[in-house]
Amino acid sequence: MKLATFNVNSIRSRMGILLDWLAANRPDVVCLQETKVVDADFPLEPIREAGYHAVYCGQKSYNGVALLSRAEPTGVRFGMDDGGPADETRLVCAKVGPIHVVNTYVPQGRDIEHEMYRYKIEWFARLTKYFDRHFTPRQPVVWAGDFNIAPEPMDIHNASQQADHVCYHVDVRTAFAKTMEWGFMDVFRKHHSEPGQYTFFDYRQKDSVERNRGWRVDHIMATRSLAAKSTGAVIDMTPRRAEKPSDHTVLMAEFDVGGIL
Numbered sequence: 001m002k003l004a005t006f007n008v009n010s011i012r013s014r015m016g017i018l019l020d021w022l023a024a025n026r027p028d029v030v031c032l033q034e035t036k037v038v039d040a041d042f043p044l045e046p047i048r049e050a051g052y053h054a055v056y057c058g059q060k061s062y063n064g065v066a067l068l069s070r071a072e073p074t075g076v077r078f079g080m081d082d083g084g085p086a087d088e089t090r091l092v093c094a095k096v097g098p099i100h101v102v103n104t105y106v107p108q109g110r111d112i113e114h115e116m117y118r119y120k121i122e123w124f125a126r127l128t129k130y131f132d133r134h135f136t137p138r139q140p141v142v143w144a145g146d147f148n149i150a151p152e153p154m155d156i157h158n159a160s161q162q163a164d165h166v167c168y169h170v171d172v173r174t175a176f177a178k179t180m181e182w183g184f185m186d187v188f189r190k191h192h193s194e195p196g197q198y199t200f201f202d203y204r205q206k207d208s209v210e211r212n213r214g215w216r217v218d219h220i221m222a223t224r225s226l227a228a229k230s231t232g233a234v235i236d237m238t239p240r241r242a243e244k245p246s247d248h249t250v251l252m253a254e255f256d257v258g259g260i261l
Helices: 015-025 044-049 115-134 170-180 187-191
Strands: 002-007 029-033 053-059 062-069 074-078 091-096 099-105 141-146 184-186 218-223 230-236 250-255
Touching: 002 015, 002 099, 002 141, 002 218, 029 099, 029 141, 044 053, 053 091, 062 091, 062 099, 091 115, 099 115, 115 170, 170 184, 184 187, 187 218, 187 230, 187 250, 218 250
Parallel strands: 002 029, 099 141
Antiparallel strands: 002 250, 029 062, 053 062, 074 091, 091 099, 141 218, 184 218, 230 250
């Protein structure tokens, strides 16, 4: 099973890039974030024509998640279910084949003094409880998406200058690590221990792609038994080098799911 994650930063603006990538790579599951479109305007037909089912929840100009899959997904759920803000446009969960997939667009946080940063830290704690309610670490679960977190110094091109950034501050990395302790492994890092591997390149930094000045904030995590079945992972820079790209690019992992019930 090939599973990918891609923050498209407006799906309607990136449809050509997305469809070209789907045709070239034929993934089984794709987690999309920042679709930025209300459900009535979601571009469903070209995705169907490409051979994919799609479940999605979005809003105009902001947020939005979607899950594309070659097999029809089951058990689809959107948002948190703990009585707090549901954030349906930030989380979609479904089972595809033998794998439970949780696709998240974690709040960015704005500034470490802003209330949205505190909300981001709380969001990770709520997500940990979400996993507790719906799964066990023994199940084959993938948690993927734009987490807005660079876990380690090697995940940023200039980490020494980013101590107070909302995607690297010690408090949010601690919150993220606690969610990881629920039972997840970083699939990309299983296969790539080297620095300089990034999924996000800021539009505002001139020649950020050419100079490799990026952040690794998009992730595919898997429960340990499933991570053991991962056979590879890659950051594909092709979508980021396309004309009028998203500021993120695609991360894809492959799993040998034979024998998983």
